[in-house]
Amino acid sequence: MEVPFLDLKVQYNSIKIEIDAAIQKVLESTTFILGPSVTEFEKEFAKMHSVKYCLGTSSGTDGNHLALWSLGIKQGDEVIVPANTFIATAWGATLCGAIPVFVDCHSKSYNIDPSKVDIAITKKTKAIVAVHLYGQPADMDALREIADENRIHLVEDAAQAHLAEYKGKKVGNFAEVTSFSFYPGKNLGAYGEAGAVVTNNESVFQKIKKLREHGQSKKYYHESFGHNYRMEGIQGAVLGVKLRYIDKWTNQRRRVAARYKELLGKLEQIILPVEMPDHKHVYHLYVIRVNVGNNQKNHELRNKLQSYLQDQQISTGLHYPVPLHLQECFKHLGYKQGDFAETELLAESGLSLPMYPELSDGQIEYVTDSIIKFFKVLK
Numbered sequence: 073m074e075v076p077f078l079d080l081k082v083q084y085n086s087i088k089i090e091i092d093a094a095i096q097k098v099l100e101s102t103t104f105i106l107g108p109s110v111t112e113f114e115k116e117f118a119k120m121h122s123v124k125y126c127l128g129t130s131s132g133t134d135g136n137h138l139a140l141w142s143l144g145i146k147q148g149d150e151v152i153v154p155a156n157t158f159i160a161t162a163w164g165a166t167l168c169g170a171i172p173v174f175v176d177c178h179s180k181s182y183n184i185d186p187s188k189v190d191i192a193i194t195k196k197t198k199a200i201v202a203v204h205l206y207g208q209p210a211d212m213d214a215l216r217e218i219a220d221e222n223r224i225h226l227v228e229d230a231a232q233a234h235l236a237e238y239k240g241k242k243v244g245n246f247a248e249v250t251s252f253s254f255y256p257g258k259n260l261g262a263y264g265e266a267g268a269v270v271t272n273n274e275s276v277f278q279k280i281k282k283l284r285e286h287g288q289s290k291k292y293y294h295e296s297f298g299h300n301y302r303m304e305g306i307q308g309a310v311l312g313v314k315l316r317y318i319d320k321w322t323n324q325r326r327r328v329a330a331r332y333k334e335l336l337g338k339l340e341q342i343i344l345p346v347e348m349p350d351h352k353h354v355y356h357l358y359v360i361r362v363n364v365g366n367n368q369k370n371h372e373l374r375n376k377l378q379s380y381l382q383d384q385q386i387s388t389g390l391h392y393p394v395p396l397h398l399q400e401c402f403k404h405l406g407y408k409q410g411d412f413a414e415t416e417l418l419a420e421s422g423l424s425l426p427m428y429p430e431l432s433d434g435q436i437e438y439v440t441d442s443i444i445k446f447f448k449v450l451k
């Protein structure tokens with residue numbers, strides 16, 4: 073049996089008629105950039121997250137830049153960023169000319185560890201970016217407290233966490249600005265590049281609206297610097313259709329996660345993801361960790377498990393194989409191996425199992441049986 077890491081085709085086929093009609097409408101109206109499909113989507117997406125304002129963007133990366141840009145982050149500033157995240161979180165800071173300052177992740181949630189943020193704060197620190205990694209919200213109360221104490225901004229990177237909740241409230245409500253990604257493989261995925269920023273602050277909304285479109289509020293009158301970070305009409309149309317299903321798909325992801333837990337929960341050699349109390353995880357990724365001995369052993373066995381699963385036609389992923397502080401592009405910042413133990417542990421021994429809403433019970437059982445078999449043979 074083949075189990076892909078994710079299957080975008082099966083989802084497209086399930087909503088093909090609606091998607092094709094929505095795209096056709098954009099083609100006929102020739103509203104290719106922003107336009108009614110994007111405006112309608114922005115309205116619905118904001119409503120779904122109980123936030124006042126939403127602006128569609130050209131990608132989540134651009135949303136990260138817009139978020140920090142709109143808050144006035146500039147050259148020489150420092151921005152706290154988790155070491156355990158996708159590189160685009162750090163681009164938000166670097167595109168503003170600021171320096172990302174990395175912080176280790178928590179051993180259970182894998183999100184930025186608030187108890188390690190304080191020591192990273194200096195006089196130059198202007199913001200913290202909280203990433204809701206793998207679909208689980210970061211510890212927002214603790215981060216809010218630190219941000220307020222130090223009078224610095226708090227931003228959410230919710231690229232992987234559409235509809236996730238912290239203490240009963242949707243992500244997007246804990247920071248000055250939040251960015252989302254609609255990269256095709258995300259929980260809510262466009263059919264090309266797309267993203268969004270949401271905020272409850274009207275002045276931030278107005279600033280981003282201008283920055284997104286060449287620093288203008290009237291065509292060809294440029295009041296400030298800006299960029300072209302607009303969402304395409306076709307992406308707005310696709311996302312508008314998909315919004316009708318996102319609740320159902322989120323529940324299905326949670327069902328897959330629950331089933332993995334049921335079937336793998338007793339296996340001593342791996343650690344499963346933990347849904348932290350009062351957090352609603354939306355399982356963009358389901359990351360397990362091999363835990364059989366020292367780091368070297370865990371690392372070797374993780375790699376063996378991944379190739380064994382590949383031989384069984386099960387695709388898995390690594391999120392992320394090289395932590396941000398060890399990336400070549402940040403060499404000049406002077407970090408070294410051993411700086412962030414939890415993040416490095418995860419990079420060395422973490423393995424992302426297939427995760428998408430349409431995974432069948434048979435596929436889930438095939439994945440878990442294969443993992444159990446792998447460890448049995450080893451004994």
Ligand SMILES: Cc1ncc(COP(=O)(O)O)c(C=O)c1O
Binds near residue numbers: 253255
């Ligand atoms: C945590 C995180 N931040 C930002 C991004 C950037 O989003 P995009 O690929 O839409 O630019 C991604 C997605 O890839 C992500 O996973």
